[in-house]
Amino acid sequence: MDAQPYLPGTPPDALATPLARFLPPIPAGIGRTWLNAPYPAGTPGTSGAWILDPFGASPALALELARAGYRVLVAANNPIVRFLLEMHATPPRRDELLAALESLASARKGDPQTGERLEPHLLNLYATTCAQCEAEISADAFLWEKEGKAPFARLYHCPHCGDEGEFPTTEADATRAARFTATGPHRARALERVLPLHDPDREYVEEALRVYPPRAVYALFTLINKLDGLPITPYQRNLLAALLLVTFDQTNTLWPHPTARARPKQLTVPPKFIERNVWRALEAAVQAWEVSARAVPLMRWPFPPAIDEKGWGEGGGIALFEGRLKDLAEALPTHIPTVVTAIPRPNQAFWTLSALWAGWLWGPEAMGPFRSVLRRRRYDWAWHTEALHAALRRLQPRLAPGTPVFALLPEAEPGLLTAALVAADMARFKLTGFALRAGEEQAQMTWQAGGSGETMKLKDDRRGAILRNAAQDFLRTRGEPVPYLSLHAAGLVALAGQEALVPPALEPGDATTHVRDFLEKTFSEANGLARLGGSPHALEVGKWWLEDVEGVDEPVSDRVERAVVDFLTASPGQSLTEIERAICAALPGLLTPEQPLVAACLDSYGERHPGDNGWYLRTQDRPYRRISDADEVRGLLIELGERLGYVVTPRANVVWSSPTGEVARFEIQLSAGVGKMTGEPSFSPLAFLVIPGGRANLMLYKLRHDPRLGQVGWQFLKFRHVRALAESAEITRENWQERFALDPLTYESAQMRLL
Known part of the structure; x- marks a missing residue:
């Protein structure tokens, strides 16, 4: 299975469109990008091809694909979602x-x-x-x-x-x-x-x-x-x-x-x-309802006898099936080459209100089979797995073997992720790619129709070993603590890749409960995993890490920082979306970095020119400028230490000493890299990381998101503060530590400044 690159999009405004708080919060542009990308093989790269959306949970996704030139067959059982789709297909004028x-x-x-x-x-x-x-x-x-x-x-x-x-x-x-x-x-x-x-x-x-x-x-x-x-x-x-x-x-x-x-x-x-x-x-x-998007053709499926399967002629449009996927499956055309969909999550509030609103607007008959949602007050993950499995099981035989299925899973959490992967696995869809942006709770996955449907008959101890090894390998590769959602996803993906996700002879609902409980129990009892915060009763609180950190890779946060600098240097003038896409391609799958981290790196190193939305490396961060700055700061620290009466060791990093030993050590670095901070300093009593002021926000972002870093004894100095201290006539041997603390790191959301 591939480490699938996460495809970033434009984040939706939570309240920008009608009923947005009930609809899947999917970033715009993802479906279109996936269809036009070389990953995976077999996707239609040209407009006019048919796409199936079997769940019809996201009107925005279907409209995006139709406006990109694809013919999208949508099964929509919810009358309110159908109405939203119809209205947005022909946007009303103000x-x-x-x-x-x-x-x-x-x-x-x-x-x-x-x-x-x-x-x-x-x-x-x-x-x-x-x-x-x-x-x-x-x-x-x-x-x-x-x-x-x-x-x-x-x-x-x-x-x-x-x-x-x-x-x-x-x-x-x-x-x-x-x-x-x-x-x-x-x-x-x-x-x-x-x-x-x-x-x-x-x-x-x-x-x-x-x-x-x-x-x-x-x-x-x-x-x-x-x-x-x-x-x-x-x-x-x-x-x-x-x-x-x-x-x-x-x-x-x-x-x-x-x-x-x-x-x-x-x-x-x-x-x-x-x-x-x-x-x-x-x-x-x-x-x-005011939108600037262009209209797209929309017709009911099946088409009337007078209209052939081209329907609206050349180009994209929406064929809307009014009903459940199980009813559509019997009449599904045999030439559907690709499935693109958003996996729905159960929502008693929206589904019940949809039935209520449909009756208010169009009368009892408008609810149709959807009225059954009125009877159910709660939906658990077992119920949801059974519902997803029933739909996918009917769909799978209607697709040619190898048909790619690209699924978006917004609001991802362990239960929903387990339900989706178990349902697809049991319906004979083979997982071929997976990516997760845990902070945004967005998962993207690719299946192929026609999986074996067979599960290896492994005992729980063997499945547990697969989970433990997968968790430790993932954490070593990631190089930093992760939330439980990421760890849970790594376990699910590993089991699916070994065809060991679902034990034999279990029904879908029982299977998802078993798998979720098995993962939680295995990780809670696993030797070699460490909890940073949280408690045994709250696996999703705090973060997960390794007890033995030997051989751990460089933290993803440091790799992202370096990748942003390299990209700005090699490809100046690119948009935020293009930069993010390149970073996510370099760190795919479960290594996907969070968008606020990418934003913090851009805020630290990048700038935009008037009238240009592209990003450029800041002049002051060009290598020759920063090397000169580092040399200047090193000289100032040497001069300041000597002025205060300390013995100064003028190496690459500066050490102040007194007759009784080391007093302070200053590590000068041009980045906000935290790799060297993950262990206790091997010297005492004071260890300073000296960084450019432009790295302060990025450094604080990393400190806030990695619990390990708050447990070590590093302190921070900005280049500008060193310059101010060197010019101060009031600094003395008695007050220098107090003076050093006068310009602390402060944090401001980089995303707000980027906007």
């Missing part, structure tokens, strides 16, 4: 969205001629009084405690005096909120729209509805009821459905306060939540 919104805003409640306009009616539901000018305004939101009887704070911007922010609620605010209860005709309509009164699944709809404040239910169904009667075109109705869908998500109680970027997996109301103004959320939804 003027169209605003016109549709105005048709709803100007509709009247009650009598079509004399009734109150819908917009002011809904805004008045959130009426409050400005604390500054006492004008009556509409609050943007109210803040609640989970068990609170009334909101405790309000958020608003006063259009009259400009006052804005968070303010305590008034008695009038509490009285107004209390007018809305969890009973009444609007709540009944919200339930009936999904399932009729005596349906056995009705209780699950009632449970889902509890995540909506009563005021929001009233406002939403005032809108939905009016939508049903508007004299508008089907396209305009779709536009309003798109706006309402975003509003459904924005106005439930699954938004904790003050944390705004939560990714809920369960229908669990947070201790403090935000109740948003429904009409304000509807207005804001216009911006959520």
Whole structure:
């Protein structure tokens, strides 16, 4: 099995697109890059080829491939995901969205001629009084405690005096909120729209509805009821459905306060939540749908008889199958050369709300088979393995032997990773490549269809030996402590490579539980592995390392630093994406470095020129400049030591001594390399690493991410501080240690500065 290069992409904005907090957080550009890369052999490098996405979990991935010229057959069982895909395939224009919104805003409640306009009616539901000018305004939101009887704070911007922010609620605010209860005709309509009164699944709809404040239910169904009667075109109705869908998500109680970027997996109301103004959320939804991407053809699969398999002619597009993969497998075309997909993770919150929202927008029939998600409150990894295995087992016979499958696994964690690899292994997909960026919880893997499906009948002690050897080999090659996710992945990959991942005669659900438990037990009891932080009951806390560090390779963090410098020197003017791609190609598979490390290295050594997004090696970091700086600093330390009355040994690194022995040693280096710091200094009492000031941030990044480094006795001096000390007339033999500490290393996120 190959050490697959990790393919970096453009990180998605967690809240940039509709329902983004529920969709797989996959960096953009990865699927397109993989298809156009020489790895692995057999992938279609030209546009027009067919691609299968069997899970349809990520509309963004399918759209990316279609816009790159591929024909993407997507199986989408979730009606909300299908709708997102359809809307994004033909992005609506802002003027169209605003016109549709105005048709709803100007509709009247009650009598079509004399009734109150819908917009002011809904805004008045959130009426409050400005604390500054006492004008009556509409609050943007109210803040609640989970068990609170009334909101405790309000958020608003006063259009009259400009006052804005968070303010305590008034008695009038509490009285107004209390007018809305969890009973009444609007709540009944919200339930009936999904399932009729005596349906056995009705209780699950009632449970889902509890995540909506009563005021929001009233406002939403005032809108939905009016939508049903508007004299508008089907396209305009779709536009309003798109706006309402975003509003459904924005106005439930699954938004904790003050944390705004939560990714809920369960229908669990947070201790403090935000109740948003429904009409304000509807207005804001216009911006959520504003995108600049071009439209791509989208048609339903199977194509109508009048259209051949070319469908939309030359170029890319999406063929959308409405249903489950097991139903698509029977009608799957035989010429699918490649599979590209995002492995879904179970999400009770999103799946249940999707059924609820589909009923609200289109009625009970829109849920179809997807209504079964209403009955399940929790999904464990055993259930998920069985579901993935059932889908992949039906897919595998429909693919030609050797068909490559490229799978993205966002939000990777040990349980999800185990479920995916076990399910694929048992469905006869052979793992041929794997890469992991643990800090971002992003895994990328490649399988080939038509694996043997046979598992070596090894005893647990032999499988345990494979795991222990794999863990130690990985840590020695990585050269630095790793989180448990990386160690777990190394174990899974090693077992899969030896065809020993799943013991024979186990069902998929039992298999994933066995494999996960076996890895945890083996690593916890393994001689030769060391825990840095954490506890026996929390394997994912802290980091893992070796007891015997003999023969350990250079830390990946130091290799990344050197690779960035080499790349900037050899290929100036390249973009961040190109640099990252080159670094990840040099350190593939489980050695993949974290993006913040690459950013910290670029921040330390690189610069951009005005009007140019490319990166260049900073002038002051050119080798001849830094060598000159090092010589200057070495001379200053020699001069300073002699001035303070010490015996100075003027070697490559400077040593200060007194009659009683060594006082201080200064190791001058031009990089932020930490390899020499991983052991205790062999001298005393003071050991200084003297580095350029531009390395301080990078050095601190490494110190924060390698627990070993905080246990050794090194101190740090910046070149600039040495220069200042040498010029100081106040430094003495009694106070020099205090003066040396006046310019400590300080950390600032390099990613923020790069942005």
